[in-house]
Amino acid sequence: MEKIMKKKNSLNRARFSPLTAVLLGVLILYVLIMLGMFFWAIITSLKSPDRYYKDPIGVPTAISLNYGFVFKNFKIMVSGHEHKMLDMVFNSLLYAVGGAFMKTLITCVTAYLCARYSYKFSKVVYTVVIVSMIVPIVGSLPSELQMAHSLGIHNHIWGLWIMKMNFLGMYFLVFYEFFKALPKSYTEAAEIDGASDMRILLTIGLPLVKYTFLSVMLIYFIEYWNDYQVPLVFIPDHPTLAYGMFYLSGSGGGDLARTPYQMSMAIMVLIPILILFLCSHKRLLGNLNVGGIKG
Amino acid sequence: MSEMMERQKTKKKDFRVKSKIFYAALMAVPVLQFIVFYIGVNINSILLAFQDIEISSDAVKTVTWTWKNFTGWFTNETSRSLVLTATGTSLKVYAITLFTGVPLGLLFSYYIYKKMPCASGFRVVLFMPSIISSIVMVLIYKYCVNDALPAIFKGLPKLLDNADTRFGVIAFYNVYVSFGTSVLMYSNKMAGISPEIIEAANLDGATQLQEFWHVVLPLTFPTISIFLITGVATLFTNQFNLYSFYGGYKTVPDSSLETLGYYMYSRAEAAKLDQTVYPPLAALGLIMTAIAVPLTFGLKFTLEKFGPSED
Structure with a gap:
């Protein structure tokens, strides 16, 4: 096994060729653009507006305390209520953690049931997932809004959790393939010992999938944390941090409309998610693999 | 002996019934959600x-029941012209993604797969735009392009304010941030x-380009085809990040x-x-x-019939 891995690594670690040299050049350019943008944003966030308008690219001679000013003024008025930065962080956490947990749990459990129980209905559910991935239904936002409104879940964060609780999407296949590949012997022993289905799920199924579960949940968490378009239409009175950022970066910027404040705002919103990513990138970029679509 | 077998049979039957109840109970929530928020929403x-x-x-x-919601898009001059223009732009954006984003994504993935210098670092950096909020990324990019670039390259106009360069600058951004999940x-x-x-390919004297084209690409094709097939919908859903660049209805300059x-x-939303x-x-x-x-x-x-086969 070790030999095969070594062989695989040595074959993968290929010689340098004109193709890889060009690719290296393009990738270095990619990184330089990104680093350049972030470096510029950081130095701009430390400049006073007057200094910035005189010299938009120079290094600041004196550090301006924009972050404190931005933290104090990061507030928006929605439906007559003022929302401060901490309120928005709280709403973001509720939406992102709750939504990501619900979505991942439902996807994982549904995939478990489909993979481990060979009923006809499992095949129906699997087919529904594949078909929904292939059949593009677009432009259903007006209907979703009307539906959410008539069900009384519009403008409630828990309403969005319910809307997110579906099993559709690529990660169903990730979980499905994981559980399908699990040898039957893992659960058979527990079955013989008289363990109930729930016990098997809780003590064998979920613990075995925990790392994939966390990776998928993390991906959804980041997606919902960054999302401002869904909160804008479905929870308009509960602004999240990204929603607030969208509001303040546009015409509602007020005191924060000037570029150094805008950059300070961007860096403040960026830092927590960047730290989270750098701490978890190995897990996030790990082994999420999906094969072809059959059917 | 037969009594024991009978008992075991009953036990197995009980277990199967319990399994069915467990299955139905756990399936109920996702199925109900699907009925309401997928089937119900679409109906x-x-x-x-x-x-x-x-x-x-x-x-x-x-x-009241009417056909005019459909006919209006074809008969009303303003609506028709807006939708036709939007269709043209969507096609352009789709083509740019397909012909630049997808090949570049595949080549970058090949570089990472071959474990060339700094491959794992590039993998992290390529994924970064996917974890950063589009509103943050766009905000930094927007000011960088409009304020910093003209200060560095004297004589360069504010690229996002200039009608001739606006589309290209936004298209570049969209390709730039598109590599995360696909790579x-x-x-x-x-x-x-x-x-x-x-x-075997190396022993046959294949160059890296040949190895990529004749070996790696066909073997990666099932995954590529998923992205291509599911990507058709983006022709109708891709917002080109305009909401982050310009905001809502009637705020796009052109x-x-x-x-x-x-x-x-x-x-x-409006x-x-x-x-x-x-x-x-x-x-x-x-x-x-x-x-x-x-x-x-x-x-x-088409992909199934004419695309490369893994075999």
Whole structure:
């Protein structure tokens, strides 16, 4: 096994060729653009507006305390209520953690049931997932809004959790393939010992999938944390941090409309998610693999 | 002996019944959610497309059934021209993604798969735009392009304010941030290629380009085809990040930048729950779905019939 891995690594670690040299050049350019943008944003966030308008690219001679000013003024008025930065962080956490947990749990459990129980209905559910991935239904936002409104879940964060609780999407296949590949012997022993289905799920199924579960949940968490378009239409009175950022970066910027404040705002919103990513990138970029679509 | 077997049989039967109850209980929630928020939403979308909703001053809702939500998109000059322009822009954006984003993504994945210098670092950096909020990324990019670049390259106009460069600058951004998930999936798939196959290609004297084209690409094709097939819908849903660049309805400086995805979202958001606005948008959604479905299946069929085989 070790030999095969070594062989695989040595074959993968290929010689340098004109193709890889060009690719290296393009990738270095990619990184330089990104680093350049972030470096510029950081130095701009430390400049006073007057200094910035005189010299938009120079290094600041004196550090301006924009972050404190931005933290104090990061507030928006929605439906007559003022929302401060901490309120928005709280709403973001509720939406992102709750939504990501619900979505991942439902996807994982549904995939478990489909993979481990060979009923006809499992095949129906699997087919529904594949078909929904292939059949593009677009432009259903007006209907979703009307539906959410008539069900009384519009403008409630828990309403969005319910809307997110579906099993559709690529990660169903990730979980499905994981559980399908699990040898039957893992659960058979527990079955013989008289363990109930729930016990098997809780003590064998979920613990075995925990790392994939966390990776998928993390991906959804980041997606919902960054999302401002869904909160804008479905929870308009509960602004999240990204929603607030969208509001303040546009015409509602007020005191924060000037570029150094805008950059300070961007860096403040960026830092927590960047730290989270750098701490978890190995897990996030790990082994999420999906094969072809059959059917 | 037979009594024991009988007892075991009954025990097994009980277990199966319990399994069925457990299965049904756990399936109930996702199935119910699917019935309401997928089937229900789509049926409602179809019904909505044929409705003319009027709300009187005393909030009484009157619904009449009509075709005009569909015909309006073809007969009303303003609507027709806006949607045609948005369709053209969406096609342009789709082509740019398909012909630059996808090949570059595959080449970057190959570089990472071959473990060339700094491959794992590049993998992290390529994924970064996917974890950063588009509103943050766009904000930094927007000011960088409009303020910093003209300060560095004297004589350069503010690229986002300039009508000639605006589209290119936004298109560049969209390609730039598009590699995250695709590179992750492609490189994971490539990592699973058997070393014997690569070794055989090398023994046959294949260059790296040949190895990429004749070996790696066909073996990665199932994953590529998923992205291509599911990507057809983006023709109708891709907002080109315009909402992050310019904000909502009537804030885009040039309507030729609007894509179908942006058109739909910005109008639905601007409606602020005014139900009278929904029916024409639902009709447009149905028209787009009616085009997207055969396109998707056509592509799926073509890729299966003419695409490279893993064997």
